[in-house]
Amino acid sequence: MIELLGRTTEEIKALVAEHAGAPAYRGAQIAEWIYRRILPNLGGGAQATFAAMTDLPLALRNDLTALFSIGSLGEPVTQSDPRDGTIKIAVPLHDGPRVEAVLMPDTQRVSTCLSCQAGCPMACAFCATGTQGLGRNLDAGEIVAQFLALQSQSPRRITHAVYMGMGEPMLNLDNVLRSIHILTGEIGLSMRHITLSTVGVLQGIEKLANEKLQLTLAVSLHAPTDELRRKIVPIHRTYTIDRLLTTCKSYFDKTGRRVTFEYILLRGVNDNPEEARQLAALLKRFPGAVNLIPYNPTSVGQSFQRPETARVQQFRKILEDAGVTVTQRKERGQQIAAACGQLVTEAYRPPAGARKLNVA
Ligand code: SF4
Structure with a gap:
């Protein structure tokens, strides 16, 4: 077949x-x-x-x-938050692993968050998916199927897609790119309404730059110094922030697209005024913006805590006063375990052979 x-x-x-x-x-x-x-x-x-x-x-x-x-996914486990309309599904793949995807309706747009791997080998310290290791890459059909499964639950047409669910897109870039071409070509999504996130796989960013797509690249930075970033994002042991920003600048030069830097705020870890000033110094002349994400606690045992609102505002103000463009993601679905990987982590344990990336 x-x-x-x-x-x-x-x-x-x-x-x-x-x-x-x-x-x-x-x-x-x-x-x-x-x-x-x-x-x-x-x-x-x-x-x-x-x-x-x-x-x-x-x-x-x-x-x-x-x-x-035709191909499709199995019966999803669905959770929804009636207060903001968020729907989260955990869907089984044909060989057993489950992946999750989220629908986030807003007044102006209807967004989806898609997974590209079952589990993830990157082991970011704050991330529920990172505790699972990598099950396997998803093929393009399995990625597109998440989008279509959520569309079937949405009375409004989905307008945006972000690749920020389970997995590191740059480690499965061929299938991710194929899925993007189907979302834009066959389903009719605007390329400019697609965001691809990476924790900073430099070869992947370079390869994506050569595609010259008009999508948005979101780089998960999460720390302004190499020492701190190595603790939060294990892959950072293999390069430096300087190299990462040089690669991002090259991406901008080739595509003309500004890079968004994701920064998850962890109380007492990377949310201090000093870190805000260091981040501002790094990015104030960079063609991009910072997206602040106050940490969403998960139930899988990580020890991180969410910063207080005043702390978030103080961090944001330091960046803005230094001339950095700052956005703050609207938070969705906290009542339905919308932290990265959480729904699947609760419903699914990875197979014994699941791999974590060796970055030592
Ligand atoms: S934050 Fe993203 S890259 Fe890091 S472990 Fe989680 S899914 Fe993987």
Whole structure:
């Protein structure tokens, strides 16, 4: 069986021509059914079928059923927060691991947060997913399926996608890029409404820069000094903030896109005025912005705490007074375990062979 989810319209055209002898326009119809008509409207766990593609000849539908599968995710565990409309799903992959994705409706936009790996090898100190190690990379169809599963639960059209769920996108960049091309090409999302986050995999940033895509790159910085960043983000043992910023500047020069620096505020760890001043000194002339994220406590035993609101405001003011552009992410779904990886961590334990990245 050849799976079609995760393939572009052109690829589907070629496959159904080669294997079912169908003309190209039939392939385009099938892609339209998969990405715009069936999966965005399918209830959780239900299987999409070729039989539902009623404008295809019956004989072709039978051939397609024999030759191809559409592909989808399993029955999701869903939690929702009625106060802000956030919906979080943990969906099983065909071989067992679960991944999570989040829908965040707002007045102006409807955003999704997508996972690109089952688990994550980066082991960031504050992150629930980082406790799991890496299960495996997701293929493009499994990433797009998260988007479509959430679309099926949203009365409004999803407008934005952020790759900030489970996993490090730069470690699965080919599948992530393929999924981005399907979200923009087949589903119709604007490239400028897509954000790709990285904890700072330099080779990945360089490769992405060469793609010259008009998406937003978000780099998880989380500390203004090498010494502190090494404690929070283990991959940082292999390079320096100076090298990271040089790579980000090169990304800006090649793409013309400003970089967003994510900074999770951990009480007493990286939220001191001195760290705000150090961060301002690093970034005040950099073409980018800082996104402050007060830590969202998880239930998996990390010892970090959330800073008080006044502390967050003080940190923000120091940055802004120094001329740094600051945003603060609207916080969503705290009642539904919306911290990174938390829902899956509660529902799923990784297999014995799950790997963490060796960065020593
Ligand atoms: S914060 Fe992101 S990169 Fe770090 S462990 Fe969690 S999922 Fe992986």
